[in-house]
Amino acid sequence: MVAPKDDEKDATFGLLYNALDFLVSALEHLQGDPSARKVKYGVLHLSAGVALLLKEPLRRRDPKLLFHNADKFSEAAYTAGNFQSVGVDECIKRLDQIGVPVPLTARTAIQALKRERNRLEHLGARIAVRELSAITASVLSSPWTSCATSWGTSVETRRS
Secondary structure (H helix, E strand, O other), X not given: OOOOOOOOOOOOOOHHHHHHHHHHHHHHHHOOOOOHXXXXXXXXXXXXXXXXXXXXXXXXXXXXXXXXXXHHOOHXXXXXXXXXXOOHHHHHHHHHHOOOOOOHHHHHHHHHHHHHHHHHXXXXXXXXXXXXXXXXXXXXXXXXXXXXXXXXHHOXXXXX
């Protein structure tokens, strides 16, 4: 996995790179005593990072698994990014189907994160930083997350 250089005018960001970058950004936003705005972006970036991390094994198995409606897969739509991708719940089901189960503890933490993100994003709800810290720790300390992030060691060095 190669990170784009800061001075590149055109850059390609692969799915796994984006997942890990969102996770790093979430941690940067949530460290120390974050402001309300930093908490908001920490939650959003953590949620995005987890969702993308869940999608990586689907992409590796068969890119059509990323499509909400896999029957509508086309290489042209895929390479153009012109498709609706699977949501977190469907992604977890598909991972089970391809033999990459997400442990119950991780599922519980991911669902809690999803609820908080939805409340925050769609309802403007308040979120307790302490509660968010517990959710974040639960998501990131899951054995599944550790395994998933290790996929980066086997990613080709090109930015695919």
